[in-house]
Amino acid sequence: MSSPTPLLSRWRRIDSVATVLWWSLSAICQANATLQWLSPTAELADRLSPGALIYSPGSDGFTQATSRWSVYEAPNISLVVVPSVENDVAETVKYANQNNLPFIAVSGGHGAIITESRVQNGIEIWMNQLNTVEIDGYVARVDGGALTKTVSHALWQAGKQTVLASGDIKTIDRTCDLWWAMQGAGHNFGIVTSVSVKIYDIQYPDWAYEMFTFTGDKVEGLFDNLNVHLLRNGWPPVNIVNFAIFKRVPEIDVKPIIYLWIFQEGATSVDSAYSKPFHHLGPSATGVGSGTYLDVPRWLGWDSDAPSCQNSGLANTRFPIDIRSYNVQAVRKAYDLFTDVTQKIPELNGSRFLFEGYSLQGVKAVPGESTAYAFREDNLLVAPVISWTPSGPDIARKATDFGKRLRQIIYEGTGRSELHSYVNYAFGDETPQNWYGYERQRQQRLLGLKNNYDPDRKFSFYAPIA
Ligand SMILES: Cc1cc2nc3c(=O)[nH]c(=O)nc-3n(C[C@H](O)[C@H](O)[C@H](O)COP(=O)(O)OP(=O)(O)OC[C@H]3O[C@@H](n4cnc5c(N)ncnc54)[C@H](O)[C@@H]3O)c2cc1C
Missing domain, CATH: 3.30.465.10 (Uridine Diphospho-n-acetylenolpyruvylglucosamine Reductase; domain 3)
Structure with a gap:
């Protein structure tokens, strides 16, 4: 970003x-x-x-x-x-x-x-x-x-x-x-x-990654490590990106496993200062590789050929929340709920839970009031992705309830009164405050511009201002 x-x-x-x-x-x-x-x-x-x-x-x-x-x-x-x-x-x-x-x-x-x-x-x-x-x-x-x-x-x-x-x-x-x-x-x-x-x-053509597979018992250690070694009080290293996912992979474990990627720009191998703490946790599997920026989506399994990117007839809903750091107890609670529901409701067992940590110095260098993007003080993007094959309102209701409950756990873990919800991932039941910021002045400015440039509300189908 x-x-x-x-x-x-x-x-x-x-x-x-x-x-x-x-x-x-x-x-x-x-x-x-x-x-x-x-x-x-x-x-x-x-x-x-x-x-x-x-x-x-x-x-x-x-x-x-x-x-x-x-x-x-x-x-x-x-x-x-x-x-x-x-x-x-x-x-x-x-x-x-x-x-x-x-x-x-x-x-x-x-x-x-x-x-x-x-x-x-x-x-x-x-x-x-x-x-x-x-x-x-x-x-x-x-x-x-x-x-x-x-x-x-x-x-x-x-x-x-x-x-x-x-x-x-x-x-x-x-x-x-x-x-x-x-x-x-x-x-x-x-x-x-x-x-x-x-x-x-291009200044740094090289990119490297390390990938880890963890079982669910490592949740606390993993997210504590992310806070301490990669997030670093909201000032993560400028050349490091991390990405974690909860996902069911029955061939590996009966419970959801956790994949973690650490990407480093300008390197042919990830600096051990970032990866070592995760090796110490005892991952079930690891992988490494190097290439260029163009390889990153493929390493992550989100390139244009990857199954997760296809239009395959699935319902996919996200319930995003921006946070400042991980509340490890809340992540544990979310993991346990994710485990429970994806076991009891097999139709939802293709769901994932994303934890995205990008470098933030460019984002924070831009004054908050200078753009309509409101949440520059947040550091992490967290989002359950609930997937199912559409087969009527009952499963849709269960899926929506599942996504909301997972987000609510993370939200309660922040101890904040505001829910910040990344607009590109939004589910659609959030408020304009959740998408565009709570400040009265910000909302009024958006509304004024909307009234001026789109008085008939022709562009109001994606996270509408009003
Ligand atoms: C697999 C996957 C990976 C993703 N990765 C990221 C990511 O890394 N970072 C991130 O920020 N987001 C990511 N997203 C979210 C993505 O950015 C949003 O879903 C975005 O809205 C998708 O844009 P689109 O053009 O593909 O969608 P569309 O459905 O085509 O468009 C989304 C909205 O934008 C409007 N729109 C489309 N084109 C234009 C245009 N030219 N002018 C004005 N409005 C337009 C549409 O009317 C619609 O309301 C990802 C989503 C998926 C499914």
Whole structure:
């Protein structure tokens, strides 16, 4: 997670709806689209460029465009438009407004928040064709539908790295009110068709990892070690990332096991100062490797080919909470509940529990009031991912209850009165305070901008401000 550096940001107003060209925080996986022209809606088709596509229900293209990582409470789509140029996005928005139809942009289809189910009979604007990355010196222009893998691979090939920022028709800078809101709540204000980002020469091409497998009896030692040796009072080493998961792997243990990865930038092996305390705990298995930044998703098992990244018809819901450090007793309690429920309700035994620890110095260097992202004082992202095969409301209710209970345990362990919930992982039952911060001034500022730029609440399907 790094802070955005604004270069250019442009926006266009279409009737009462802003089409904002901004950054695309797409997930790691990529869709391999085979586009085809099927069943064009004549009036809309006339307004689009020759390269734009329209898919109707029943076509392969429609199925592909509407397939999602989580099928639970997904948007209800009756037509898909695949823009080929920026103006196609604008024309589709105008068409939707004129016909009083809801619309929603889709890039990677990894959005899993249940507020998206408020889209009924909507038009999906699939950004799949707006996916190029152009590099010009120290600026990259990234289309709004480009997924993370496309961007990181294109930049790496050119010897560059990024800090995400924005670009579009009207140039804005740090003094523009919308710029503040776009950094943390941008999906409430428009559709990103492109972004210009400042890029930098790669400084440290090497990456290394160590991976550990632990049985459940090691929970206390492991999370205590994470607090002491990697989190370091909220100032983790700048080149270290750690990631842990509870997961059932019956071939290894009858109870859920814990995988831990430690990644180090700028090294061909992980410094033993970070890994040694975990070896001392007695893992059941270990692994090491080295490569480049592009290898990291594969090491983690979250690359575009990995099962966890596929649109496989599962319901996947997350219940995120940002915290400052691990309350080891709370993590133990959560582990025990995770063990109990995934044993008693086999339909939920594919669920995972994620514990993510990134380097934070770039995040904390940005003043909290300078962007709409509110929770810079937090240090860790924790989230149960509850997965099941949809088979009716009963299992959905149990799954939701399970996720909420796990989050509640961690929340109570923080001793805080505020629940901070990372918007990219949100379940959808959280409040705007949980997503965008509790400060009255922050909420009022967001609301004022919403009233100004989106008075008709056209962009209100993903963690809406109001
Ligand atoms: C396997 C996996 C790994 C993940 N890893 C990470 C991670 O490492 N870090 C992280 O922060 N998050 C991560 N996420 C969460 C991810 O960032 C969010 O789910 C994000 O919303 C996915 O974006 P998308 O384009 O794939 O989803 P979509 O469902 O296509 O879009 C999500 C929301 O963004 C809107 N949107 C899409 N494109 C645009 C656009 N061009 N302009 C404006 N709005 C748009 C959509 O309308 C929708 O409301 C991960 C998710 C999964 C499933």
